[in-house]
Amino acid sequence: MDKNTAVKIENVSMMFNMASEKIYSIKEYFIKLVSGKLYFQEFWALRDISFEIKKGEIFGIIGLNGAGKSTLLKIIAGVLKPTMGRVYVNGTMAPLIELGAGFDFELTARENIFLNGAILGYSRKFMKEKFDEIVEFAELRDFLDVPLKNFSSGMQARLGFAIATIVDPDILIVDEILAVGDFHFQEKCERRINSMLEKGTTIVMVSHSIDQIERMCQRVLWLEKGRMKMIGNAKEVCEAYRNS
Numbered sequence: 001m002d003k004n005t006a007v008k009i010e011n012v013s014m015m016f017n018m019a020s021e022k023i024y025s026i027k028e029y030f031i032k033l034v035s036g037k038l039y040f041q042e043f044w045a046l047r048d049i050s051f052e053i054k055k056g057e058i059f060g061i062i063g064l065n066g067a068g069k070s071t072l073l074k075i076i077a078g079v080l081k082p083t084m085g086r087v088y089v090n091g092t093m094a095p096l097i098e099l100g101a102g103f104d105f106e107l108t109a110r111e112n113i114f115l116n117g118a119i120l121g122y123s124r125k126f127m128k129e130k131f132d133e134i135v136e137f138a139e140l141r142d143f144l145d146v147p148l149k150n151f152s153s154g155m156q157a158r159l160g161f162a163i164a165t166i167v168d169p170d171i172l173i174v175d176e177i178l179a180v181g182d183f184h185f186q187e188k189c190e191r192r193i194n195s196m197l198e199k200g201t202t203i204v205m206v207s208h209s210i211d212q213i214e215r216m217c218q219r220v221l222w223l224e225k226g227r228m229k230m231i232g233n234a235k236e237v238c239e240a241y242r243n244s
């Protein structure tokens with residue numbers, strides 16, 4: 001792979017098996033499984049996707065609900081293995097996992113900071129050193145000992161973003177997380193993302209805010225029902241998407 005490439009996706013397709021009827025309990029599942037009455041339907045969430053993201057680039061992925069954006073991010077992050085095709089990643093990655101994916105909602109914000117740190121592979125000592133910076137950025141000092149289930153989605157997003165960006169990874173993945181924060185926090189996130197970009201981090205982001213994608217990204221991929229509809233300059237792709 002070219003040394004200037006951060007991510008290379010080659011003919012990636014992703015198939016999910018979906019039970020063709022609703023199953024209401026594990027017992028029902030096993031009865032159907034054993035009696036051979038469990039039918040699956042193949043569903044292709046992504047079909048034949050190929051593109052490259054250059055190092056230091058900020059790359060956006062857009063598309064309607066169910067277009068396959070999150071699935072593609074998960075494949076880039078290595079959380080999902082594609083059914084077909086290859087993925088090459090050059091550098092360290094801090095996946096900004098979906099909202100709440102790394103959180104335990106019964107635990108307090110303080111406990112979740114350490115839990116998330118452990119999930120991301122950081123030592124307790126490192127998290128202790130970074131603790132104040134995280135709390136400062138997330139502006140949640142008064143809520144440190146509150147269980148996360150009592151946080152609003154915006155507060156959870158603030159905490160998630162603050163934790164995921166304490167180190168400067170080579171590649172940062174941002175999944176829709178900016179959408180839930182308020183205006184003030186979104187600006188703050190954009191500033192942090194821009195400063196990471198200046199330091200050479202590659203950023204891959206998904207957002208339903210086309211204005212935000214157009215403003216922040218250099219190139220954009222538009223997915224439609226799992227296929228590549230258009231890829232190129234952010235302005236051109238966003239314009240075409242708006243007019244579709």
Ligand SMILES: Nc1ncnc2c1ncn2[C@@H]1O[C@H](COP(=O)(O)OP(=O)(O)OP(=O)(O)O)[C@@H](O)[C@H]1O
Nearest residue numbers: 016017018045063064065066067068069070071072
């Ligand atoms: N684990 C799974 N099992 C079965 N189907 C799945 C799974 N994950 C995603 N899908 C399906 O794949 C399709 C693409 O989903 P995905 O979450 O990638 O879309 P998206 O573009 O991120 O949508 P949204 O804008 O609503 O977040 C959807 O139809 C979804 O139902």
